[in-house]
Amino acid sequence: MKETDRARVVVVGAGFAGLHAVRRLAKARIRVLWVDGRNYHCFLPLLYQVATAGLEPQEIAYPARSILRRFPTAEFRLAHVVGGDPAARTLVTAAGERIGYDRLIIAAGGAAEDFGVAGARDSAFRLYDLEDARLLRNHMLRVLEEAEALEDPAARAALLTFVIVGGGPTGVEMAGALAEFRTHVVPRDYRKVTAEAVRIVLLEAGPELLPPFTPRLRERARRDLVGRRVDVRSGARVTRITPDAVELATGETISARTTVWAAGIRAAPVTADLGLATGKSGRVRVDPTLRVPGYPEVFAAGDVAIVDGAERLPQVAQVAIQQGEHAAANVLRGLRGEPCLPFQYRDKGSMATIGRSHAVAMIGRFQVTGRPAWFLWLAVHLVMLIGFRNRLVVLVNWAWSYLTYDFGLRAIVGTEPERTAGNARATDTDRRQTRVG
Ligand SMILES: Cc1cc2nc3c(=O)[nH]c(=O)nc-3n(C[C@H](O)[C@H](O)[C@H](O)COP(=O)(O)OP(=O)(O)OC[C@H]3O[C@@H](n4cnc5c(N)ncnc54)[C@H](O)[C@@H]3O)c2cc1C
Structure with missing residues (x-):
């Protein structure tokens, strides 16, 4: 055999x-066991739209079994x-099961x-x-409800300040979507909370937003955000976050009941x-x-x-x-007794959206901004979504929002208590410990 x-x-x-x-292995009819702690593939680039009530969670998730x-x-x-024990070629699950393998691909x-x-x-x-997106959405909606019932202007101001830490694509897209929510949803849904009272602050420790983009596109993204009344601060290093405030290295404190951390990945x-053996941010070191x-x-x-020698490759979907x-492909080569080949990244471009009709895109030598970039962004994200049904539903949702200026349904779903300093969301480690214990 x-x-x-x-x-x-x-x-x-x-x-x-x-x-x-x-998919590649299964098409070659290799026996594959696909393991994940959740039963679906999640399209992370649209998570911020779930968090801001633009899309529903199941529209960006697709069951692995399907x-x-x-x-x-x-x-x-x-x-x-x-x-697990790589020397013995076994993995151990939280349920105590041992899974043996001949070849392993870690893609966690x-x-x-x-x-x-x-x-x-x-x-x-x-x-x-x-779950992060659902918790954030529920919290935002609860904060708006609370503000609607408050008379004290200072307390209301802190409730209505949303701080986003991190000026990469996630932070920029989140800030843009929140600004849209403020402009189009707040005046329709709330009587006392006005769009003017909602403050959005985007903090970036480095000198500029969107570091992987060209200076022209970075500047354009900044201008688009400022044009939407986002308080964009570069060189703003956060030193401490509490449930009610964000402290900066300059000594400034911003009172805010909602802080979104979009500053880094490990x-x-x-x-x-x-x-x-691991390298920067706990990532597994691999040869080329x-x-x-x-x-x-x-x-x-x-x-x-x-990857040794390609440490600067971005942590994005295309990579x-x-x-x-x-x-x-290298697993298949190895099984056929052929040598493995080095990985070479083909850069297909980068893009980020700053809300309705605004985006920046970099494709090879071409730089696109404004509405054309936004349509490009919509098309690329629709094509990348898994599942025809999800594509169709997302397309209908986007078309609906575009024509009506309305967002998705804004129901607070779930029974978790309102977040306070003492009961902040479970961290990844907490979740793992819960599963193990
Ligand atoms: C909010 C957000 C927005 C983004 N926007 C963009 C964008 O616009 N464009 C872009 O190109 N990239 C974007 N990215 C980055 C992009 O999504 C990631 O680079 C990409 O998802 C990485 O894919 P991956 O397969 O390595 O990991 P992931 O997509 O994170 O998948 C890892 C999987 O491993 C599972 N897992 C983890 N640990 C275990 C374990 N111990 N046991 C079992 N299963 C486990 C997880 O449940 C998960 O399903 C964004 C990321 C985020 C978070």
Whole structure:
């Protein structure tokens, strides 16, 4: 029997890298076990639209089992990997199950990096999965309800200040979407809360927003945000976050009941659990073929990996997609007895939207702004979404918002108590501990 017939490949992670790795292997009729702690692929680039009530959570999620319907050699396992022994080729799940493999692709993505800023973990909201987006949306809607019932202007001002930390694409897109919400939804839904009373502050520690973009596009994004009354501050380093305020290195304190942390990313904690060598932000070190040094049967791809010699590759969807496919292709080569090939990134461009009819895009030498960039952004995101039904629903939602200036339904769904300093959302580590214990 050939090795390609009996080998079992395990892929950890149902994000962009894992999805594309699994598809590639399954198309080659390799036995694949796809493992993820949640049962769906989540389209993270549209998470901020869920957080701002533009889209519903299920519109950007697609069940892993539906993706595998067409692939008889691939199976899915709902399990959270909490450890393993690469030397013995086994993984251990939170339920205590041991999963053996012949080849492993780690595609577990990332989690928020707090850079040691006090309170960033407990007092700020992050945006890394659907639960984060749901909690943030509920909190925002509750804060607006509370402000509507308040008479004291100072207390109302703090309630209505939304601070976003991090001027990368996530922070910029979140600020743009909140500004839209303020302009088009607040005046319609609320009687006492006015759009003018809602303050949005975007803080970036570096000198400029959107560091990967050209100076012209960075400046354009800044102008578009300022034009939408977002208070954009560069060189603004946050030193502490509490449930009621954000403190800056300059000594300034901004009273705010909502702080969104969009400042950085580190590798998913599973990298430490597996005891593999890690680099910057806990990412698994891989050689240029995406193989983990010392373990020729283990590969890593996407946000979780850092490639020797290509450390500056951005943690974006295209890198994850291409690395997932490449890791799978190298697994197939290895099974056929052929040498692995080095990964080469083909940059297809970058884009960020700043709300309705405003976006910046960089495609090769071309720089696009304004409405054309926005339509391009819409088209690219629709094409990348998984599932025809999701594409259709998102398209209808966007068309509806465009024509009516209205957002999605703004129901507060869920029973979690309102967030206070003492009961801030569970961190990734808390969730893992809950699962294990
Ligand atoms: C809010 C936000 C907006 C973004 N916007 C853009 C954008 O506009 N354009 C762009 O190109 N990129 C964007 N990105 C970045 C892009 O989404 C990531 O680079 C990409 O998702 C990385 O893919 P991945 O497969 O490596 O990881 P992920 O997509 O994060 O997937 C990782 C998967 O691993 C699973 N997992 C983690 N740990 C375990 C474990 N221990 N056991 C089992 N399963 C586990 C997770 O549940 C998850 O499903 C954005 C990211 C965020 C968070």
